[in-house]
Amino acid sequence: MTAVPTHRLIDAKVPRYTSYPTAPHFHDGVTSRTVAGWIDALAVDEAISLYLHIPFCDRLCWFCACHTKQTLRYGPVSDYLATLHREIALLGRHLSGRGIVRAIHLGGGSPTMIRPDDLQSLFERLHSNLTIAADASVSIEIDPNDMDEARLDALARVGTTRASLGIQDFDPRVQKAINREQSFEATHDVVDGLRARGVGSVNLDLLYGLPFQSVATLGKTIDLSLSLRPDRVAIFGYAHVPWFKKHQTMIDEAALPGPDLRLEQAQRAATLIREAGYQPIGIDHFALPTDSLAVAARAGRLTRNFQGYTDDPCETLIGLGPSSISRFREGYAQNIPSTGEYGRSIEAGDLAIVRGLSLSEEDRLRGWVIERLMCDFGFSTTAMRSMFGERAEPVLLEAAMLAQVSPDFVADDGGFSIKPESRLFARSIAAQFDSYLNLDKARHSAAI
Incomplete structure (x- = not known):
């Protein structure tokens, strides 16, 4: 894992993480x-x-x-x-x-x-x-x-x-x-x-x-x-x-x-x-x-x-409504964005779903890490292991490696956290745990 220096995080282009994936x-x-x-x-x-x-x-x-x-x-x-x-x-x-x-x-x-x-x-x-x-x-x-x-x-x-x-x-x-x-x-x-x-x-x-x-x-x-x-x-x-x-x-x-x-x-x-x-x-x-x-x-x-x-x-x-996204335990689903096509689907008595994603166990694990970083600026090792068991270990290893090379992300008592002075860059740090990001052909807005 290669950490991104703080001065480069200013103009990083990453998702807003209102969902994961x-x-x-x-x-x-x-x-x-x-x-x-x-x-x-x-x-x-x-x-x-x-x-x-x-x-x-x-x-x-x-x-x-x-x-x-x-x-x-x-x-x-x-x-x-x-x-x-x-x-x-x-x-x-x-x-x-x-x-x-x-x-x-x-x-x-x-x-x-x-x-x-x-x-x-x-x-x-x-x-x-x-x-x-x-x-x-x-x-x-x-x-x-x-x-x-x-x-x-x-x-x-x-x-x-x-x-x-x-x-x-x-x-x-x-x-x-x-x-x-x-x-x-x-x-x-x-x-x-x-x-x-x-x-x-x-x-x-x-x-x-x-x-x-x-x-x-x-x-x-x-x-x-x-x-x-x-x-x-x-x-x-x-x-x-x-x-x-x-x-x-x-x-x-x-x-x-x-x-x-x-x-x-x-x-x-x-x-x-x-x-x-x-x-x-x-x-x-x-x-x-x-x-x-x-x-x-x-x-x-x-x-x-x-x-x-x-x-x-x-x-x-x-x-x-058109383009609306639903979240279930099993995954995400999005309605048809076009108002006309959405309307025709509803008229036919069909839920107007156009796409979505079924969550894997790794998706749930990484989604939890990213949400905690976005909300709490850190996460507990104990809580992660309690929720995800042995599946947590590879991601915890990633976190430990990131903490070794990042000026913004540190290991502390019981877990990992973003330094207070770096919290504006939480989106960019959370992106380090996004296994889809390198596969993402979408263009994103600036993190700051």
Whole structure:
């Protein structure tokens, strides 16, 4: 094993590790029939998380790498929701009363494009086809520019417990460069409106590494954001992947900060947020010490899924909508990305699975190591041997070899850990345990 020197980790290109193995290694050997078998194997009281994908926006932000499309007409959204209703009913038939939904997350795209009555109908469909726990968490991603009083009221009616507001940056020049103009005042009003309606947790999403962004302008954005006293803050590095998302070609690459400036921005942002009393969570999240995410991190219960860091304990996550990814004990499965093809599959009464991956025992072992490095910045030798027995030994040997040659990764009492000053590079260090990475033909974004 050859360690990567710290100064080279700044510009390393590695996966984000929201799953292991990562999505480029999914294949068409996992089918709708495969997933039907996985659903059949769920216990009657299986805890389930649901992810509902809304693949539409009324404007296309040029920085975005999500699976979405722009529409100024509501007709396509309405038609899509009818298909999503049918997929929910189809899932209900497959579950046949098994499973208890304990978490619901709406992402996109812009879920807040949905009209209030249609949001209500969507949740009525969920409750009529699935068993939803009375205390299930309900989270939704919000574009503040979509919001009005009726939509805020609708979020309260469906039981929203957490709202995540996209901000990115408040600087007008940066906003124009990424086609995301959004005032602080509008954002402030939405946060106030959510809290007035009893939404208990508010998260703000920010980005560094954007065009024309400087350490100073990012600092001003953070100051404004923290004045809203969010419960959580996530600050991600902008992933410039124009080969994957063609609309990113609208961004002037000459205006993007280089690796050293990106690192400076990330470090300055982390300092400002910590100084405001927030606990660091993994590499890019922060939470007030009383927030459930911070509590989970302190207790060693922090995990990662396709939405990033989470305190959601559900092992089973079922994704609905085009491109959504599901996670079962047996493996991963992804829905057809094309909205039209996805719709035709659902209309035919077929789960819209296009690809996936069945997990091997080594996948589970390496996935556990990578998740612990991403969440806890280290792992216990005792815990690893307890969970995986003799299969742990070859990977522990790899860890020992890495610790001998790496300036960032060390052996300590009872296990291995990433040095505190190197934790921003956790993705690159975790990649050292990725047995698929050298086989990966996909291109990845910068680690910092």
